[in-house]
Amino acid sequence: MGESTREPAHLDLFRYLTADERDEYIAIMSHFTSSLLADMSAATAAELLTAAGTPLAADTTETRCKQLVRWGNLVPSLRDTRVTTVADYLRARSRYQVSSLGGRVHRGALEIMSAADGAREVARELLGQIAHALADIPKLLDAGIEGERGERLAGTVTTVFNNQRLFTDSVTDFYAYLSGVLTRFDLGGEEYAQFKSLLLDYVDLINADVNKHAPLIAEALNQVLAVLDRLLPVLDALPGLQLGDDIAVERSAGRARSDWEQLYQWYSGEESGPGQLRAAAGQALGQLIANAKRILDSSRTGYSRRADLLRLAGRLARASDAEADRLFTAGFGAWPARHLGLGPEEPDPQITPTTSWMVADPIDVPVSLRERGNRVAKGRSSRVPDTATDRRMVEAAARAEAQRLREAAAELAACGALDGARLSPAARGVLLEQLGRLLTTDHDADAVIVDYDLGLALEATRGRRTRIDSHDGTLTVEGYTLSIRSIDSSLAALPDAL
Template sequence: MTVPEHDADVLPPAERDTAERDMAQEGTRAEQRLQLFAYLQAPEHHTYLAIMRLFTSTLLADLSADEVAAALVGAERDGRIDAGESEIGTVIDRLRRLVKWGNLVVGRRETIASSIAEFQHGSVRYQVSKLAVRVQRDVDTLLHVPEGAREVSRELLPAIERGVTEISALLSEALSAEQHDPAAKPAGQAGERLAEQVTTVFLQHAELAATVRDFYAYLGQVVTRHHLAPEEISGFRNLLVEYIQMVVEDVLRHTRTIAAALSGITSRREELLRVLGPAEDLGAEVERARGRTEADWQELTDWFVDSPGRPSQVSSLREATARAIGSLLASVRRATSDGGLMPGRRGDLLKLARWFDEAEPDRAHQLYAATFGLHSARHLQPAPDYDSDNHEVAWRDGPVLDVPVNVRSRGDRGARGRASRVLHDPMTEEALLSEARAEKRRRRAAAAELTAAAAHPTEIRLSTDALGVLCELLTKAQAQREHPDDTGWARDPVHRLQVTIRHTEGHETRIGSSSGTLTLRNTALELRGDDTPAEAGTGTTANSTVSGGSR
């Protein structure tokens, strides 16, 4: 019995004490059950595994310490357990520890012995507990499970569809038999066939659900990797695009019929459980077969049928498939595109880890310094902020600096996340367009002023805008000259304005403006341009040369 914390204070004292006692007993029972896994982490776990396999290999195993020691001799000879583990004293210690953890239970039987020690060893018998059998069975299954994907038993879907449909028909037949002969055995032969079909359906669904969970668990640990080799991408592409599509199509095709049959059974669930037999017939401590309780049928229904606020496992399967395909496509884009996000550093980090593992201590220090650049006198980043003022704490014992995911997994310091949506701002847009039009008018006027100045080489005095355009063209013309004696030129194609500079020893070119006088020593300047800009129409062309000394 579990009582919410906020409701404990409103209970009467007697009921509150009972509830607290039940909660304490429940916690103690859970701790005791967790002790069943203790032998798996013990230093002598190979010996414990051999002992537990010996007890679970036969039904109703009843063994003494001598019999266990004799069976361990072969395992010790083959090297599966350490030397000395088959000695009787060691075996007794291992068996007592298993009894303490709850994996074995102690029993006694009459025996004929020639000594007290032989009587003690032979009369004490050991049997395996029920929960320990399950633990060992799961352990052996886990140790033999391959690392790859597990095939989904999708062929069970049509069997489950036929089974739940037949359950509805058998239930109607069993209820009809009860009405005709109430004194007969509940439901008669129809009830037996109904129980058989219920057990079959739940076993089939348990296998289907287990294969789906295992397959998608494997898929999840793969598609979340940032770095995938090309051959891995090809294999996972076939796995996702072909196999998963086939699985999802089969699930969706049979789900509608299964969901409709389960919905019909839901309204008659009490009658179904009554026909299958009440739990009191077997006792409260007996673990019943699947399909004999309300919770079993609710779990089966929730797997196929959506309920308000709780999507079914079929819906979750469809969403998980979509996420997996999206993750694979992202991996393909990262592996094939030249731009965008930087590729994962997983391969590089694994190679670096292998170098460190194979290196000698001196070589490892050199490799560390060369890789991270953390030499004695170099600091690439500021030290992290410490929470305390204790400067005697070494950096390796201080707080850990939180490294962002993009730096840790991709080596990229750029900001992650989605770009903000650009809002439409008509006032700002109009202001920018007006500014651009004004700049265009100023440049057109500056180009026209330079064209007019070319017609009057002796009176060159420019405005600030015209001098800026001229300096821009002079910079481009100067960039074309590989040697000071070369001739350079630059052109503004929009306004048909060209500037040419030539080296002329002893000449100076002076251009006045409101900002000052531009002096070009040992340089002759030539301006060529139309009387009107290119976009304003056609006009006459004025050519002139501004040489040193003219003003």
């Protein structure tokens, strides 16, 4: 069976953790995983849930168990149930057991849910145990594998890889927690002093243990790799789980050559684990120094505003709704967003402070200001930019816009009466602009609007509607008959009011 067909089933194992009835599912799975090979019916599970303070009807429990079977967390029990009464049969007709993967998923979920939201201590003492266990493997091979020596050899190999996994998991969790703390923007005062001591003392202790034991482990691994061809057959010959070639068996770590090669790479490779730990410690120390600079230099925007924010929160809690709105707006500058002109480096000089940020081109913000809030100018002053290119670009854009308007005006002037005319979108846009100007005038009768720049006169006579077609739609003006003409030859005949 391919990996692509198994993946959805494995993902289904986690569905009960996010379902709407997750509390009920978790309680049911906790009872099925509380003892070894628990085998119970839905009615028994319902009684246990009720006794534990989670009352759930037997029918509902049955429904939840069947859903867990479909997800793969539970499997139906195959044990024959012998009963003496019909009631006992109905009570025990559906029995369930936890599946192997379902039990692993639930145990991991419970471990995560019960974990404290804090730092995890690094199991650094296991490094010495790993070094001693690796040094014993060649000695056990040379002494022979008769009797219990083979089992002792297998136990030593398993101990090495279990200790290595526990150490790497603990050190990964510790540095992830440390990184999350040191990148906090509000870290300061007593809390900063506490984590400074943590970094300088505990991290140094971890690095000292790694620097001490990593060379010993690498040297012991070289000796084990030299006798690996003798070690793997001995481990394979020991009694184990054999289910044939059709069923995959997950073996303990250390039974394959790839396991030893990966372990060797962790201690001796180009990107070795000790090297990564030293780099992580250096990065954490650099962040600690950056925080110290931020705390000491209060002239920049990077210092902690925790006290100010707490004071503002207190005032917001005591204020009315209207006062809270004004206070929030003033405190955080939450006015309508406007585009700020930043000088000659604007990519488009036509963008003004009234241009919305939604339609304007984005402005590049320096990395020091964007990531660290540092407004101090660094380096020498930049040269005054040459605006000749921008000026030529603006002039070319203005000429193109003027040509487009002239062509649209000529198209409109050629129409005369606009009812039934067919215009291009550009000409229709010019017409709508002129019509907007005309409709804003306070005229009860007919009206005329003149645009001397375009050389157009738009006349509106009250009467029937005007319908204008374009390839992308139809414009209908109700209550007016529109006509347009050029004013080059008829300027003298216009009314004096124009």
